[in-house]
Amino acid sequence: MFNSGYKKAAIKELNKANDDYVKIYEKTIKNIESLQSMREESVFLLKGVDTYIYYLANRPKNFDKVMGVINIRTKKFDSDLNNLKLESKQTEKVSGSVAGAGALAGAGVAALGPSAAMAVAMTFGTASTGTAIATLSGVAATNAALAWLGGGALAIGGGGMAAGEAFLAMAGPIGWAIGGAAILGGGIFANSKNKDIARKAEKSTIAIKKEATRISGVYVKVEGLKKETLDLKVRINQLLTKFQMLQIKNYNQFNNSQKNDLLKLINLSEALSAKIGEVVK
Amino acid sequence: MTNLQVYEANELKKEEWNNVKCDKYDLMIACSCGAIAGLIDIFLVGKPKKSKLGNITDDAADELVKKFAKMNGWNPRAGNENNVGSAIGFLERHFKVNYDQKNTHDVNGLFNMSSKNHHYKSLSHSPDIVGLFFSILDQFTNKSSFLNDGKLIRIDTSGGGFKLDGNNLYSKLYCGFCNWLGHIMSDLAGSSGSRGKGLKGRGMGVSIPFFEFFQLCNFGSFQIEKDRQDLATLMTRVFQEGYDLRFLGAMAIPVFIEEMMIKVLWSIRNHFDKNKPWRECIPSKKHADLRLMLIVGNTTLCILDGVDAMVKSKGNSLSFILHLNLFAWFKLVIMVIREIIIIYGPMAKIILNRFMSEIIYMINTSEQEELEAYYNRMQCLNEKLGNILKEFIAEVEREYALIHREIEDSFSENKTKAEQAAHSVKAARLCGVSEDKIIHDLDELDNFFNS
Numbered sequence: 001m002f003n004s005g006y007k008k009a010a011i012k013e014l015n016k017a018n019d020d021y022v023k024i025y026e027k028t029i030k031n032i033e034s035l036q037s038m039r040e041e042s043v044f045l046l047k048g049v050d051t052y053i054y055y056l057a058n059r060p061k062n063f064d065k066v067m068g069v070i071n072i073r074t075k076k077f078d079s080d081l082n083n084l085k086l087e088s089k090q091t092e093k094v095s096g097s098v099a100g101a102g103a104l105a106g107a108g109v110a111a112l113g114p115s116a117a118m119a120v121a122m123t124f125g126t127a128s129t130g131t132a133i134a135t136l137s138g139v140a141a142t143n144a145a146l147a148w149l150g151g152g153a154l155a156i157g158g159g160g161m162a163a164g165e166a167f168l169a170m171a172g173p174i175g176w177a178i179g180g181a182a183i184l185g186g187g188i189f190a191n192s193k194n195k196d197i198a199r200k201a202e203k204s205t206i207a208i209k210k211e212a213t214r215i216s217g218v219y220v221k222v223e224g225l226k227k228e229t230l231d232l233k234v235r236i237n238q239l240l241t242k243f244q245m246l247q248i249k250n251y252n253q254f255n256n257s258q259k260n261d262l263l264k265l266i267n268l269s270e271a272l273s274a275k276i277g278e279v280v281k
Numbered sequence: 282m283t284n285l286q287v288y289e290a291n292e293l294k295k296e297e298w299n300n301v302k303c304d305k306y307d308l309m310i311a312c313s314c315g316a317i318a319g320l321i322d323i324f325l326v327g328k329p330k331k332s333k334l335g336n337i338t339d340d341a342a343d344e345l346v347k348k349f350a351k352m353n354g355w356n357p358r359a360g361n362e363n364n365v366g367s368a369i370g371f372l373e374r375h376f377k378v379n380y381d382q383k384n385t386h387d388v389n390g391l392f393n394m395s396s397k398n399h400h401y402k403s404l405s406h407s408p409d410i411v412g413l414f415f416s417i418l419d420q421f422t423n424k425s426s427f428l429n430d431g432k433l434i435r436i437d438t439s440g441g442g443f444k445l446d447g448n449n450l451y452s453k454l455y456c457g458f459c460n461w462l463g464h465i466m467s468d469l470a471g472s473s474g475s476r477g478k479g480l481k482g483r484g485m486g487v488s489i490p491f492f493e494f495f496q497l498c499n500f501g502s503f504q505i506e507k508d509r510q511d512l513a514t515l516m517t518r519v520f521q522e523g524y525d526l527r528f529l530g531a532m533a534i535p536v537f538i539e540e541m542m543i544k545v546l547w548s549i550r551n552h553f554d555k556n557k558p559w560r561e562c563i564p565s566k567k568h569a570d571l572r573l574m575l576i577v578g579n580t581t582l583c584i585l586d587g588v589d590a591m592v593k594s595k596g597n598s599l600s601f602i603l604h605l606n607l608f609a610w611f612k613l614v615i616m617v618i619r620e621i622i623i624i625y626g627p628m629a630k631i632i633l634n635r636f637m638s639e640i641i642y643m644i645n646t647s648e649q650e651e652l653e654a655y656y657n658r659m660q661c662l663n664e665k666l667g668n669i670l671k672e673f674i675a676e677v678e679r680e681y682a683l684i685h686r687e688i689e690d691s692f693s694e695n696k697t698k699a700e701q702a703a704h705s706v707k708a709a710r711l712c713g714v715s716e717d718k719i720i721h722d723l724d725e726l727d728n729f730f731n732s
Contacts, residue, residue: 006651013659056730195651202655206662213666217673224677228712231688238692251730256723260698263720264691264705270719271684271705271712278713 007194010201017205021212028219029116035226036119039276042233046276049240049269056251123222123280221280232272239265303570303577310546311574315581318539322582323589326531328603329523330483338530339483342470346372349466370473376463379443380405380416380425388436392429400468401488401520402427402496408465408526409490416461417454420445431499431513469526486525489607492516503598519602532608535582543578547571572620579613582606684711699723 239261248254254262303311325334343365347355350368353375361367380403382388383396392402400406404426405416415426423439445460447453470476471484495516502509505518544564551562564571586606594601621629687708691701702722709719720726 005648006655009652009655198655202658205659209662209666213670216670220670220674220677224681227681228684231685232712235688235692257698259723259726260702263702263723263726266720266726267702267705267709267714268688268691270714271709274709274713 004194007198007201010198010205014201014205014208017208017212021208021215024212024215024219028215028222029120031219031222031226032123033116033119035222035229036122038226038229038233039122042229042272042276045233045237045240046269046273049236049265052240052243053266056249218280225275225278225280229272229275232268232275236265236268236272239268303573306550307547307570307574308577310550311543311577312581314539314542314546315578316585317542318535318578318582319585319589321538322532322535322586322606322609326535326606328593328600329525329528332528332531334531334534335523335528338527338534339470341530342486342527346466346470349463353463364477365470366473366477369467369470369476372463372467373473376460376467377443378405378416378420378460378464379423379438379441380419381464382425382436382438388425388427388434391434391436392427394427394429396472397485397521398517400485400525401493401517402429404428404433404493405461406465406468406487407490407493408469408487411491411493412465413458413461416464417457420457420460421453428493428496431497483523483527485521486523486527488520489524489526489529492520504596505599506597515598515602518599522599522603524603529608532606535606536579536609536612539578539582540575543574544571547574572616572623576613576616576620579609579616582609583613586610680711684708687711 242261243258243265246258248258251262321334326332327335329335346365347363347368350371353372355368355371357364357367381399382394382403383399385392385394388394394402405412405419407415419425419438420443423437423441423443424435425438427434427436445453446456465487468485468487471482471486475482475484496513498512498516499514501512501515503512503515505515510518547568547570548559548562548564551557552559566572583606586604586609590601590604593604618633622633687704690696690704691708693701693704696704699722706719706721710716720729
């Protein structure tokens with residue numbers, strides 16, 4: 001009555017959308033952390049490939065130019081990571097938390113620790129954890145949608161009804177008339193208020209659902225990157241171990257079959273390096 | 282007598298009163314009184330503007346307005362003492378309010394309204410607790426509240442130069458109350474424009490208390506001459522035909538007469554016929570037989586009134602309601618409900634509450650429609666976003682499947698070493714490695730190491 005059904009349905013849906021949003025957000029953060037850890041292992045592996053090729057006799061003169069791309073990327077990865085660590089430490093000293101990590105506190109999202117924040121920043125290729133988290137969570141969109149959620153949206157309306165019901169408890173037509181009037185009077189007022197709240201809730205639900213879908217997209221993309229990284233990492237590791245066991249130090253001693261494997265090792269290392277540098281947009 | 286004895290005697294009396302039943306003479310008295318009241322209703326109340334008793338209540342309202350104006354300092358010029366238009370004009374000037382918009386133009390075309398129904402559409406003009414509430418609210422917030430098409434509309438009136446008198450909250454509340462009452466009195470018998478000297482119309486009064494809620498009932502389809510309209514529109518037209526607070530006074534007269542006759546006859550019969558002392562013959566709600574007689578009397582009145590309204594309306598809903606004595610019907614409903622509660626106790630209250638909830642739920646069809654539309658919108662949004670995500674997942678999986686196949690082929694035992702190498706080239710390409718960084722064959726590898 002008086003649009004309270006619409007209001008209740010809209011707020012229920014908003015709360016559900018918010019819960020779903022928080023779930024997918026946290027799931028995505030975990031996935032990003034897992035990708036980051038995989039990438040750190042990959043960087044370590046690529047450094048091994050780099051070292052192996054560097055120490056092969058007949059090292060190409062343009063090695064630094066060609067093979068160095070892997071090197072440059074791994075170096076950039078390390079440098080970005082170090083910068084972010086430095087930024088996190090500085091911000092933590094100032095505010096006690098990582099910048100932007102608590103930006104969605106209103107939505108019920110737990111504040112991120114430094115490592116998670118850095119993982120997010122690396123995945124998005126930003127130089128600041130705050131910017132990265134804002135990018136992931138769509139703070140600008142969701143904050144506006146959630147700002148009023150905790151602040152009394154549920155408490156608005158219904159006062160007139162309660163008062164009216166109390167009057168209705170009075171026996172006799174006068175009690176009923178006054179009670180009915182109070183219910184309807186309060187109700188008419190609540191009617192437009194409820195509709196207003198319901199519309200705001202609906203607007204917020206739309207914004208949050210869109211954000212949740214976008215974050216789901218990030219989750220899917222990260223999952224894809226993880227699988228690709230893992231495939232490459234496993235195969236490169238397999239090849240590198242094989243070469244290291246051969247203990248051949250001179251390229252000219254390789255037969256054609258081994259050369260083909262070396263070609264694979266270089267190409268797949270380049271592929272892995274490219275995947276490490278890939279950022280989520 | 283001890284206290285206990287007095288208590289027991291009272292309880293016995295109560296039980297006796299509660300269990301007493303009407304005999305055929307009681308019922309005959311009730312029916313006769315109801316019939317007399319019914320005839321009064323048919324011949325003297327009739328419908329607004331053509332009602333003999335209505336003329337009396339209209340005159341009484343005029344007198345009341347003049348007296349109220351005099352109490353507030355109305356000092357008419359010689360010859361104007363009986364001019365109600367002058368008294369109304371005085372009250373209009375002295376009890377100015379910010380919510381007195383009279384037509385569509387005054388509300389910036391937000392909804393249709395005319396001087397004939399603005400007292401009805403404006404919530405603050407209602408002579409009841411809802412009217413008082415909205416009047417105070419409107420005066421404090423400088424807004425004007427209307428009900429139209431089942432919706433509450435509030436318009437800003439801050440540019441109108443109205444200022445609520447008073448220095449603090451209490452004085453402002455008092456002034457707000459006085460303005461509401463004074464303004465209602467100025468509208469009770471029409472406006473100064475419609476009741477001026479020489480004018481014969483009765484003007485548009487104020488609505489019957491709680492009548493404004495009919496405007497929330499924008500449902501149903503009722504025949505009005507050649508049109509079909511919803512209940513809200515029908516009741517607006519009923520008001521426009523003069524079914525206002527003054528006419529309520531006329532409608533109350535037969536009900537009052539019927540009730541008085543039954544009560545008097547019941548007292549006389551109890552005293553003389555049943556030999557009860559006068560103190561036990563004072564009519565009150567405690568006496569079950571009297572309550573039943575009143576219900577029977579009122580039912581008779583309502584039956585006659587209903588039949589008369591049906592015959593005279595000839596299928597026209599507007600005419601039917603204009604002839605209907607809603608006061609009598611409302612009173613009958615209240616009495617029946619009260620009796621059911623007395624007989625069946627708390628269970629009746631629960632059933633009644635459920636019934637009311639169902640009625641209210643049924644009334645609120647627009648909300649159901651709104652809710653359905655909301656669920657449809659949410660479903661569409663979910664489908665749209667779900668499809669976007671599905672497409673994206675398919676794209677990512679397709680990309681991964683391609684890379685995965687090339688990586689696996691690079692190590693497939695079913696392929697030659699040269700073929701495996703070629704697949705690593707494809708894998709690198711798919712991962713976004715530029716061509717100049719890819720080693721395509723063994724010649725390039727040899728060149729790479731031996732350059």
